Structure formats: C-alpha cells, structure tokens
Amino acid sequence: MNGVPVSAYLALALILFCIGLYGALTKRNTIIVLISIELMLNAVNINLITFSKMGIAPSITGQIFAVFVIAVAAAEVAVGIAILLALYRNRKTVNIDEMNELKH
Amino acid sequence: MDLEKLLSFDWGLMAPEFIILIATVLLTLLDLFLPKKVNRRILGWIAFASVLVAIAALGGLLGEQVGSILHDTFRLDSFAKAFKLLLLVGSALVLLLAIDYQPKEGLNEYRGEFYYLFLTGLLGTMIMSSSGDLITLFVGLELLSISSYILAGLRKKNLKSNESAMKYVINGSISTAITLFGMSYLYGITGSTNLKAMAGTLTTLNDPQYIYLLGLSFFMIFVGLSFKLASVPFHMWAPDVYEGAPTPVTAFLSVVSKIAGFVILIRVMVSIYSAIPMEDGTTPMLFGLQDFIGFLAAVTMIVGNLVALRQRNIKRLFAYSSIAHAGYLLVAFTAMSYVMFDSIWFYMLAYVFMNLGAFAIIQLVTTKVGSEDIAHFAGLYRRAPILAVTMAVFILSLAGIPGTAGFIGKLNIFLGALMVSPSHYVLASIMIATSVISYFYYFGIMTQMFFRPRAEEGKLKVPAATTAVLIICAAATILFGVMPQLAFDFLQSNFNQFLDFMG
Amino acid sequence: MTFSGEFLAFILLALVAISGGVLLLNLTKVVHMVVALVFTFISIAGIYILLSAEFLAVVQVLIYSGAISIIMLFGIMLTKHNDEEEATAKGGKWRKAFLLLGVLAFGAVFYAGIYNLDFGSTPVALHENNAEQIGISLFSDYVIPFELMSVLLLVAFVGAIVLSKKDEEKEGEKE
Amino acid sequence: MENAWLIPLFPLLSFLVLLLFGKRLKEASAYVGILLTLASLVFSVIVLVARLTDATFKAEADWLQIGDLQLTVGFEVNQLNALMLVIVSLVSFLVHTYSKGYMHGDERFPVFYAYLGLFTFAMLGLVLSPNLLQTYIFWELVGVGSFLLIGFYFNKESAKAAAKKAFIMTRIGDVGLLIGMILLFWQTGSFEYDEIFASVHAGEVSGTMITLTSILIFIGAVGKSGQFPLHTWLPDAMEGPTPVSALIHAATMVAAGVYLVATMFPLFAASDTAMSTVAIVGAFTAIFAATIGLTQTDIKRVLAYSTVSQLGYMMLALGAAGYVAGVFHLMTHAFFKALLFLAAGSVIHAVHTQDIEKMGGLWKKLSFTAPLFLIGTLAISGVPLFSGFFSKDEILIAAWANGNYVLFWLAVIAAFFTAFYMFRLFFMVFAGKERSDMKKVHESPFTMTGPMIVLGILAVVSGYVNTPWFGTFLGDWLVDGNEALGHGHIEGPAWIMIVATVVSLAGIYLAYLMYSKKTLARDWFTSRAPTLYSIVVNKYFIDEIYNSTFVYATKAVSLFLRFIELFLVEGLVKSVTGIVKGLGKTGSKLQSGQVQTYSTVAFVGLAVLLIIFALTGGYF
Numbered sequence A: 001m002n003g004v005p006v007s008a009y010l011a012l013a014l015i016l017f018c019i020g021l022y023g024a025l026t027k028r029n030t031i032i033v034l035i036s037i038e039l040m041l042n043a044v045n046i047n048l049i050t051f052s053k054m055g056i057a058p059s060i061t062g063q064i065f066a067v068f069v070i071a072v073a074a075a076e077v078a079v080g081i082a083i084l085l086a087l088y089r090n091r092k093t094v095n096i097d098e099m100n101e102l103k104h
Numbered sequence B: 001m002d003l004e005k006l007l008s009f010d011w012g013l014m015a016p017e018f019i020i021l022i023a024t025v026l027l028t029l030l031d032l033f034l035p036k037k038v039n040r041r042i043l044g045w046i047a048f049a050s051v052l053v054a055i056a057a058l059g060g061l062l063g064e065q066v067g068s069i070l071h072d073t074f075r076l077d078s079f080a081k082a083f084k085l086l087l088l089v090g091s092a093l094v095l096l097l098a099i100d101y102q103p104k105e106g107l108n109e110y111r112g113e114f115y116y117l118f119l120t121g122l123l124g125t126m127i128m129s130s131s132g133d134l135i136t137l138f139v140g141l142e143l144l145s146i147s148s149y150i151l152a153g154l155r156k157k158n159l160k161s162n163e164s165a166m167k168y169v170i171n172g173s174i175s176t177a178i179t180l181f182g183m184s185y186l187y188g189i190t191g192s193t194n195l196k197a198m199a200g201t202l203t204t205l206n207d208p209q210y211i212y213l214l215g216l217s218f219f220m221i222f223v224g225l226s227f228k229l230a231s232v233p234f235h236m237w238a239p240d241v242y243e244g245a246p247t248p249v250t251a252f253l254s255v256v257s258k259i260a261g262f263v264i265l266i267r268v269m270v271s272i273y274s275a276i277p278m279e280d281g282t283t284p285m286l287f288g289l290q291d292f293i294g295f296l297a298a299v300t301m302i303v304g305n306l307v308a309l310r311q312r313n314i315k316r317l318f319a320y321s322s323i324a325h326a327g328y329l330l331v332a333f334t335a336m337s338y339v340m341f342d343s344i345w346f347y348m349l350a351y352v353f354m355n356l357g358a359f360a361i362i363q364l365v366t367t368k369v370g371s372e373d374i375a376h377f378a379g380l381y382r383r384a385p386i387l388a389v390t391m392a393v394f395i396l397s398l399a400g401i402p403g404t405a406g407f408i409g410k411l412n413i414f415l416g417a418l419m420v421s422p423s424h425y426v427l428a429s430i431m432i433a434t435s436v437i438s439y440f441y442y443f444g445i446m447t448q449m450f451f452r453p454r455a456e457e458g459k460l461k462v463p464a465a466t467t468a469v470l471i472i473c474a475a476a477t478i479l480f481g482v483m484p485q486l487a488f489d490f491l492q493s494n495f496n497q498f499l500d501f502m503g
Numbered sequence C: 001m002t003f004s005g006e007f008l009a010f011i012l013l014a015l016v017a018i019s020g021g022v023l024l025l026n027l028t029k030v031v032h033m034v035v036a037l038v039f040t041f042i043s044i045a046g047i048y049i050l051l052s053a054e055f056l057a058v059v060q061v062l063i064y065s066g067a068i069s070i071i072m073l074f075g076i077m078l079t080k081h082n083d084e085e086e087a088t089a090k091g092g093k094w095r096k097a098f099l100l101l102g103v104l105a106f107g108a109v110f111y112a113g114i115y116n117l118d119f120g121s122t123p124v125a126l127h128e129n130n131a132e133q134i135g136i137s138l139f140s141d142y143v144i145p146f147e148l149m150s151v152l153l154l155v156a157f158v159g160a161i162v163l164s165k166k167d168e169e170k171e172g173e174k175e
Numbered sequence D: 001m002e003n004a005w006l007i008p009l010f011p012l013l014s015f016l017v018l019l020l021f022g023k024r025l026k027e028a029s030a031y032v033g034i035l036l037t038l039a040s041l042v043f044s045v046i047v048l049v050a051r052l053t054d055a056t057f058k059a060e061a062d063w064l065q066i067g068d069l070q071l072t073v074g075f076e077v078n079q080l081n082a083l084m085l086v087i088v089s090l091v092s093f094l095v096h097t098y099s100k101g102y103m104h105g106d107e108r109f110p111v112f113y114a115y116l117g118l119f120t121f122a123m124l125g126l127v128l129s130p131n132l133l134q135t136y137i138f139w140e141l142v143g144v145g146s147f148l149l150i151g152f153y154f155n156k157e158s159a160k161a162a163a164k165k166a167f168i169m170t171r172i173g174d175v176g177l178l179i180g181m182i183l184l185f186w187q188t189g190s191f192e193y194d195e196i197f198a199s200v201h202a203g204e205v206s207g208t209m210i211t212l213t214s215i216l217i218f219i220g221a222v223g224k225s226g227q228f229p230l231h232t233w234l235p236d237a238m239e240g241p242t243p244v245s246a247l248i249h250a251a252t253m254v255a256a257g258v259y260l261v262a263t264m265f266p267l268f269a270a271s272d273t274a275m276s277t278v279a280i281v282g283a284f285t286a287i288f289a290a291t292i293g294l295t296q297t298d299i300k301r302v303l304a305y306s307t308v309s310q311l312g313y314m315m316l317a318l319g320a321a322g323y324v325a326g327v328f329h330l331m332t333h334a335f336f337k338a339l340l341f342l343a344a345g346s347v348i349h350a351v352h353t354q355d356i357e358k359m360g361g362l363w364k365k366l367s368f369t370a371p372l373f374l375i376g377t378l379a380i381s382g383v384p385l386f387s388g389f390f391s392k393d394e395i396l397i398a399a400w401a402n403g404n405y406v407l408f409w410l411a412v413i414a415a416f417f418t419a420f421y422m423f424r425l426f427f428m429v430f431a432g433k434e435r436s437d438m439k440k441v442h443e444s445p446f447t448m449t450g451p452m453i454v455l456g457i458l459a460v461v462s463g464y465v466n467t468p469w470f471g472t473f474l475g476d477w478l479v480d481g482n483e484a485l486g487h488g489h490i491e492g493p494a495w496i497m498i499v500a501t502v503v504s505l506a507g508i509y510l511a512y513l514m515y516s517k518k519t520l521a522r523d524w525f526t527s528r529a530p531t532l533y534s535i536v537v538n539k540y541f542i543d544e545i546y547n548s549t550f551v552y553a554t555k556a557v558s559l560f561l562r563f564i565e566l567f568l569v570e571g572l573v574k575s576v577t578g579i580v581k582g583l584g585k586t587g588s589k590l591q592s593g594q595v596q597t598y599s600t601v602a603f604v605g606l607a608v609l610l611i612i613f614a615l616t617g618g619y620f
Helices: A006-026 A030-054 A061-090 B003-008 B011-033 B041-061 B078-099 B108-129 B134-152 B159-190 B195-203 B208-229 B237-244 B247-273 B290-308 B314-335 B340-369 B385-399 B405-419 B425-451 B464-482 B485-501 C005-026 C030-050 C054-078 C092-114 C130-140 C143-164 D006-053 D079-102 D109-128 D132-150 D157-188 D193-201 D207-224 D233-239 D242-251 D253-263 D265-269 D272-293 D299-319 D323-351 D369-381 D387-401 D405-430 D446-465 D473-479 D494-515 D524-528 D530-535 D539-590 D595-616
Strands: B067-069 B074-076 D057-066 D069-077
Touching (some): A006 A030, A006 B159, A006 C005, A061 B134, A061 C054, A061 C130, B011 B041, B011 B074, B011 B108, B011 C143, B041 B078, B041 B108, B074 B078, B078 B247, B078 B340, B078 B464, B108 B134, B134 B247, B159 B208, B159 B237, B195 B247, B208 B247, B208 B290, B208 D595, B237 B247, B247 B314, B247 B340, B290 B425, B290 D539, B290 D595, B314 B425, B340 B385, B340 B405, B340 B464, B385 B405, B385 D006, B405 B425, B405 B464, B405 D157, B464 B485, C005 C030, C030 C054, C130 C143, D006 D079, D069 D109, D069 D132, D079 D109, D079 D242, D079 D323, D079 D473, D109 D242, D132 D207, D132 D233, D157 D193, D157 D207, D193 D265, D207 D253, D207 D265, D207 D272, D242 D253, D242 D299, D242 D323, D253 D299, D253 D323, D265 D272, D272 D299, D272 D405, D299 D323, D299 D405, D323 D473, D369 D387, D387 D405, D405 D494
Antiparallel strands (some): B067 B074, D057 D069
C-alpha cells in the first residue's frame, strides 16, 4: 500500500539532522547557527510524524508532539534573535567566534 | 472535553503550580500597570511570598496518595513531592538573593521581569518534577530553559551578560535538539509518550534492532540532559554562562536548574530504561549501560575539580565546583542502590543550602567592588569576621568536611556506591581522590579569607534578605551535618522510600 | 519496488530538502542561506503530507517558511546585513575535521539501526480529519502541556521584547 | 564517666565564646580558654580515676539511618581513652597558660585562643570516639584546627606554605584512612570498633582484607604522625607559634596516628604483614629522622625531627606487638616533648632567634628554662631514672622479644643518635660563650615557666608508673580485660637496659666532646664534672677519629637522607601536584570561549559513546 518504507523517512531525517548539526557547529554567523538548529528540530519532527504513521503503534500522539516541538522552536528562535540584537547593540558583531569575552 | 469532565479531576493536586502561575500573572500585570516610580522590589517580595505559599500548599499535599491527572500528564507521587520541595526551597532562597541584588549597571529597569521570569522558570521545573508524560516533561524543560536564557541576558547593557545568554541559547538549543532526537526514537519504538505505557511496551521487547535503537536513544537523551546537569560532555558552557549571568541567576542555574535536570533525568531513565531488557534478557538496559554513566560521572568529577584549580574568578570557580558536584550526584545515579533516591535527595538538600549560602556571600562581596576576582575575598575575616566564618561553613560543607551536611551527603553516595554488588570501587575511589583535589581550591578561598591582609576597606553591609538567606543556609548546613537523621526521618515518614515511583 | 507516485514524490522532496541543506552549508551570503533553507522547510511540509499530517504541513509552511524565516531575515537586516560567511579562524580546521568525523560516525551508527527497520504495523487513518484529531487530542489528553505552552509563549514574548527593545537613555528620570 | 562527653565541650565553648566576643575580651580571652580547659582537665582526671576501678563505659545514640544501615554517635571510656584524655587536656591546659605569656602583645590574641579551643575540642572528641566514622570526623577537624594554627602568622610566606603543606600531606594519609575505613565497613557492616574487632576475631574477614585495611588505616596514621614518607610537613609546621608546636606537633595531633594504630590494635594484630609494615616504617622513620636531626641548626626543627623519630619509635613498638610500650612512650613523650618545645619557646622568646648557631651560654641567663630543658633532654635521651628511659627500654625489649633483631639494632642506633643530637642542641644553646648580642636576654614570665615546671616534674616521674623495678601498673591496667592487646609487660634480657643506658650516655658524651669541650675551662659543665673530663685521656685521639670518620660519615648520610627527603619524597609529591595542575591548565585552555567548541566537544563525546556502544553493545 505504501511504497515508501519507514527507513527512508528516518534516513532523510537523520541526514537533515546531521546537516543541521554540522551547520550549527561550524557557521560563523549566529543567525545561521540558529536556523541550523531549526533544521535539526525539523528533522526531529520528521521522525515523530513518521513514527506517528508507521511506528510500532501508530497514533496521533506523534503529531501532537511535533506541534509542541514547532511551537517551542519558534519561541526559542525569537528569544535567540532578541538576545543577538541585544548583543549586537553592545558589540557590533554577529560572528559567533568573536564572542569570547568569557573564557578560561 | 466538557466542563463536567474537566472538573472531575483533582486539580487540587496542582495547587502549588497554580499558585506560582497566578503569582506570575499577577506580577506581569502589576509590573505593567504600576507607575514607574514604584520600586519593583515589592514584586520580589510578592514572588517570594507566593513561593512560600506554594511550599505550604505542597506541605498540605504531603499526606496524599499518588495522584494523577489526564493520563499522567500531571502526576503527584512521592518523588515529585520530595524534589518539588527542594526546588521550591531553593527558589525561595534565590529570590531573597535577587531582591538584594544591586549590580553596578543595569538591572533596575527590568527588575519586574526578572521576578516573574524567575517564577516561570520555577514553574517549568515543578512541571518537570511531576509529570509522567514525555510531552509535558519536554514542555516543562523548555519553559525552564527559555526563562533562564532570558534571565541570563537580562543585564542587557552588560556585554558579558549578553554573551553568556547567547552561549546559553546556542548550547541549550542544540542540547534540546539532541534530546528530542532521542525521544523521537523512544516514541517510535513504544508508540506512546506516556512513561508508564512505554515501560509496559518495552518489557515485552526482544528484537535486538529495537534494543539497539533504544540504546542509541539512551545516549542521546543522557547527553542532551547532561546540558542541564552541566556534566561531561555537555558541561563546557557552564563556566562562561555562570560568569556572565547576573549572580542570582547563576545561583538559580547552579542549584535549581541543576536539580531539575537530575529530576527529569531520573524520571525518564529510571522509568523507561530500567524496563528494557538487554540481550541476555534479564539485565535492564539501565544497568547494562552503567559503565558508561559511571565513566561520564568520573570524567565529570575529574574535569570539574581539576579545572577549578586554575580559576581566579569566583563565579567561574563555583561553576566548575558545581560541575564536580553534578559528578558526585551522577555517582549515586550510576550505583542505583536502593537508597539512591534518598541519597540524591539528601545531597541536593545539602547542596541547596551550602551553594546558595556561598552565592549569597559571593554576591555581597562581588557587587560591592564590581569585580569577581578571588582576591576580593582577601582578608574578609578582618572586614567581617562573622561573614567569613559563615562562608567557611559553606566551603567546608562543599568540600565535604565532617560536621557539615555536605559530608553526610557524600558519605551517603559513597556508601551507596559500595553497598550494591558489584561495588563501584573505582568510581568511589575517584570520588574520594577528586574531592581531595577539591580541597585545594576550596581552601584557597579559605586562605584568602583568613590568611591574607584585607584587600578592601570599608564595612560590608549585609541587607536584610541576604542576612536571612545566610542564617537559614548556615543553620541548615550545620544542622543536617550534625543531625542528618532529621532529614532522613522526614523522607521516610513522608515518602516511604519512593515506592510509588513506578506504580 | 515499484515507482509509485508517492515514491517519486518522496524522492523529489527529499532531494530538494537535502540540497537545501547542502546549499546552506556551502553558500557564502547569509541571505542566500536562509532562502535555501526555506526550500528545505517547504519540502519538509511536502513530506508531512506524504505522512498524512496535513495539519502539520500547513503549520510547517506558516511557521517555518513564513514566520521563522522572516524573523531570521529581520534579524539579518537589523544586524550586519550583506554579511558574508568568511573562512573560519585559526584552530577551526581541526575542530571541523573532528566534527565531521563525529557527524559521520553518528550518522553511520544510527543508519545501522534504521536501514532495514520495519515495524510492519498497519497504519491508522491519520489523514481523515487530521486537524480534528489533533484538536481533540490536544484539548483532552494534553490540556496541561498545552496550557503550559501558553505560559512559555508569554515568556518568549516578554523576553523578546525586553531584550530587543531599544532603551531610551533616560535612566536618570526613571529612578 | 557518664558525663565524659562534657570534656570536649568545654574547649568548644571556649572556641565559640572567643569567636563571638573575642574582639571585646582582648587579652582577657586567655582566661576564658584557660579556665575552660582547666575544667576539661579536672573532668578528665575524674574520669581517669573512675576508670582505674570501673569497667569500660560506652554510650551511643542513633545518628543516621541509610537504608538498613544504622550509624551511631556516642563516646567510650576505656583505659586508652581515659589516659589520652588526661594527656591531651593537661598539655592543652598548660599550653593555654603558657601562651598567655608567649603570645602577649599579639594583635590576634583572641583568635589564637579560639583556634586553640577548636583544636582541643577536636582532639578530645577524637579520643572519645567509639567508632571509626566519628573518629574520622574529628580526625578531619583536628586537621582543620592544625591548618589554622600553623598558618597563624599568615603574613609570613613560609607559614602559609607550611600550613598548605601540612594540609596536603596529611590529606594524602586521610584518603588512605577513609578508604580503609570504608572497606572495613563494607566487610564488617559496621564502623564500631568492638563490632569490627568481633568480626575480625570471628574470622569473617579474609586475611588479605585485614592486611589491606590495616595498611590503609596505617597510611592515615602515617600522614598524621609524620612517618616516612609523609613526614615532611612536620618540620615545616614549626612555622606556627611555638606553643602550637608543643601542643599539636609534640603531644597531641601527631600522637593521633599512634593513638589510631593503638585503638585499632586488634585489627593490626590479626595480620603479620600489617604488623611488620608498621614496625619497619616506624623503625626506619626513627633512624631516618634522627639522622637528619644531626645536622639541623634551627632549634625547633631539631625538635621536630626528634618528634618524627620518637613517633617512629612508638610505631615500631606497636608493630612489634608492644602495645603497652607504644602507649607508654606516647605518654612520656607527650610530657617531655611538650616540655622541650615550651622551653625552646622560652628560649626563642628570650633571644628572638631560632638559629642555634647564634645562641650559646644561655645557662645563666635563663635559670629556669635551662635546667628544665636539661630535664627534657635527659628524658628524651633515655638517661636512667628519667621517664624516657623506662618507655624506651620497654620498646627495645618489645622489639627484641618479637624477634626483630634488625629493627632492634636500628632502634638502638637511633637512640644513640637521639642522645647525641639532643645534647648537641643543649650544649650549643646553653653552654659555651655568652654572645655579646644576647645582653638583653631575660627569663620568661611565670605564666610560661609555670607550665614548664609542671611538665618538668612529669617528665621525670611519669616513667615510674611502669617500670621493671617498681611494678608495671600502667601496662597491667592498659591490657586488663583484653587479651588481644598482648601482655602488660614483656620480659626481656637485662642487658638491653644496660645497652640502652650505655648507648645514650655515649651519645651524650660524644656531643659533649664535640660541642662543649672547647670551652672546657670556662664552662660550667667542666667544673662540675671534672672526673668525666679526666677519664678521657686520649681526647684528641678520639676526637680525631670521630672527626675524620664518624662525623664525616654521619654528616654524609644525614645529608644524603635529607636529599632523599627533599628530592624524592617532596619531588614525588610535587610532581603529582604538578600533573594535577597541568591537567587543570589544559582543561582551562580548552575553555576557549568559543561556543561551538563547547557543543562540538559535547557532540563528539556523544558520537564516541555511540560508537563504543555500537561496537560493544553488540548490534554489529
């Protein structure tokens, strides 16, 4: 009935997660770092929705979980950007590796 | 769901949460409508009062049976009550500190926000402590996280504060993503988010592929949550964030937030992963993977204590020390002895008092001079003998010197690690060795306070709220060090060895 | 395996999503990166439809492709626009190499667990009245987290305002 | 005896009172301290007298319950405790009194008394403890007290360093003790002394475990009692005020290690290996420290090394199954060593230097201190009729009777050295020419000489409680009702006593020849002992031999040992701390301030865990 196996979806999610992670840990621009993290959360959502349809015991719960994840992700981004703006005001940079006032 | 059904639940169980929630709303409105001239400190006192009322409400619930609302999305068992109590007490003390917090630059405009964001963070931790559902746990966790991100950056004119908040958000979001990725697999293999239902499904599993995936999810969740614990490998943010955040927030992060991290860790790990059989079919996964947790605990203790030796900034030093304490607590978690709950609870109790007490003094000394170098503690004994002796009590307790609550806490964990079979000798020895190392930096502070000529002139004025914190913390540290049985009796009579954790 | 329409759709969407991600990693202009990611987000919405989650697909488009991307663009505009991603500073090379190894290992370890995963379960009818199902579940079983979510959003709201608001430098008057 | 628990509370009270009101009391603080320790002393004496006739008393209360483990607190009065109580409270009382004069004019006078109170409390608490856990608690507290007291002159860089060193070195020992204690607990399920001994006696603990735990506990004792190789902190600890040295580093704290071994004696006795370890370490320390003592020129450091050496003696005694001998020497040593330190303090007080090269001819100036110092020196040298003679004799007999002939001879040689360097010290300080720059020297006030007189009397008479001539009261009483402790008195060949006497006299004579003879005509010693002088006809001849061979040899050995101490032992400790610090440095370097590094570390850590799991957890 369904041509696409569950493993394909999971693999896609895995790849996106890895890309997001790599981006989050290597990109210099803080905004890109934040958006890469969003990509990771999206990968999680693909997982959840896949399992919601084709998991061991399919149920709507996975989608509910995904709704919450999306909402939280949006809130996190908003706060992240706000903090970035505050930081930008004090120090004219968005480069993450220039945030090294605190170390050692 | 109609009203009748809605009212059929025993919402009284959530009384403490409701109190905090109402207080939050009240504070928000007050902050909005009160004229600008009114000192926002009054809001702090309201927040403090609401936490006290919540403690009282929780006290009223102590005798209740296990209660559950809506398929365990809210669950009040003895575990929840015991740890919620700690969270509330810790928050009450932190609030008192926050009321007296007067940094040189910029918190005044946002004092009101400060208090109610604080309460929402507390609400998040409380939800985390009493939930039997992954979704609620997750939302509680995020409520705490987002509140603390903002709190850390609230001194927005201060570059360090901004930077600390930014670092916190980035690391925190990544940790969230990692945790969630693990949780998604957990959901996939059990088809539920309810912890009890999940455990039920998992006991019947025996497909090695599922077990393998569950093992992977175990690590994902553990590492993700280790962000909140500030334990290895997700510990490196802590010193930077602790240094940059406003001092009461640092206190909040190192005490309340850390306790909440342990609460959710225990909740998830013990209820789910102890239900999964490993390949041999008998050992639960949690025990099968004990070596890994033990290893992480050991590295946490070593890293925390070793790097602390190098610190000159008192807040960073306490960040590392708090990493080390997370390691000690993980030892108890690794050992999984039947007194685990008791010993973790007691250790946290001791930790609340000794660490917050120390932070009270740190706040007092550092905000006066506007710098956090340890050198400012030099000759504290000359400036303010009683303050120095009080600080000495906290430090001795953190170091685990007998006669203080910290010692009993360590002793419990230690005995717990040896009582189980096979005993965790190595872990126990590392724990001893690293606590010996910790003496060096703790006694470094002592040397500064007692054996140095005074660095600063002028009297230190101790504000009322801080005095209260100091008295409470010092008294409790000594009291539970000399008569720990008080705490254990309380545990036994009210929580009955946490037998209803799974039930 | 037959090339059903669904399979074809999956392959296409997956390709777009992944290439959006790869572009994110390789582009140099910050704005371009965000746009690349919008494609990824939209194709993820398509994947949701394949997985009978129509409601979430809509939400995905609205929130990610819409709201979040816009926030990001605003963020870029409000800070240093036209910023270009530069080569990483010294010491970054080693970290990248380690990270790449770590990511690959991570992917491999997980892939080993999922490449032949099949639960063999019968799918339930999630696509019928998808939004209604979600609504019922959300407002019956998950009332508590839902209400908490409102607190969380309030917090984020307040936080965003407080942190990004430009303060007038008139503190003397306020005190 | 039911009220014995009050004894430690008096000094605690003193500590608290002085902490709160010290600033207002100023020098009147001394009276608070003195009176309260006097109360402790009175109670201790009452307890001791009661214990002479009554049976052991033990009272306990529940303290803490973890699971089904029941931990208790309480106190116990047995022979050893009762004796120690009196020793500790007596010395502490005398030191309190003495300090009133010695510390006069110090701006932190009340603080000093507060610390003294804290320390005395801890020490008395330690002595009364009926179980290992409680012992450990007070053990740590004693460490804290001594840390504070050694570092009392914190403006001196060396004092700070010494306090730190003492803290670190004893800490190493404490780890051993803690691990040993926990192991014992794990094996026997109890911290109580009597329960541990019972299960050891019943054979519930395997032989290797007994050996292991007793050696670990011994490591704790090594740290506290300054045994090789953890002894280096003790000479450095002389940076503390002299009364502190007398209290802590002569009579009480350093004796705690010996006390611990004595208390745990039944455990040690169950393992031959443990016993011989104790004996060998003791004997080696005795001779090692004595040899180093030969070359020191700081009056307090000489005494410090002699303390190390004497503690080695005690350990040797215990290890050679001479329980009574060890405890006996602990007692006599407490008196004469405290006397020596107080007298040394009096000298320092008078001449304001600690360098014996700069002293000389003080006999007439210090008409109280000098004879008292002489008494102490005679006692420690083991001259017959003084207390040290009897206790040292017991130790030698015990070592001989146990069949440790090598150790026996080592002890004899150490005794010779002891006599030699102690009299070297004596002659260099009190005999010889008066220094011109010592004109203003004056005798110390009565608050200082008074305690010294008391100790002087005790240094003479305390030996008579246990002699082969008049009866072995102490020994018989100590082992009464407990055969695990061995015999009250060990019979030994009579020649041992003669050997001991000869050896110590030879040492004294040698010292006399070398450090005093050149001023024979003017010196008091010559005029009073002309016979001794005339006996040595070939003095030059002997002298030459001594000078050319013996002196060179000992000096060489001594320097060599000091070298070992400096470079090997301390080097080891330093390199360990160096490694620790280096690791800390690396760790803090990693903390580069780069957020992404932090997450990378976390994620790579996760990946490593996953790989290990995948490879070992068995899916592949």
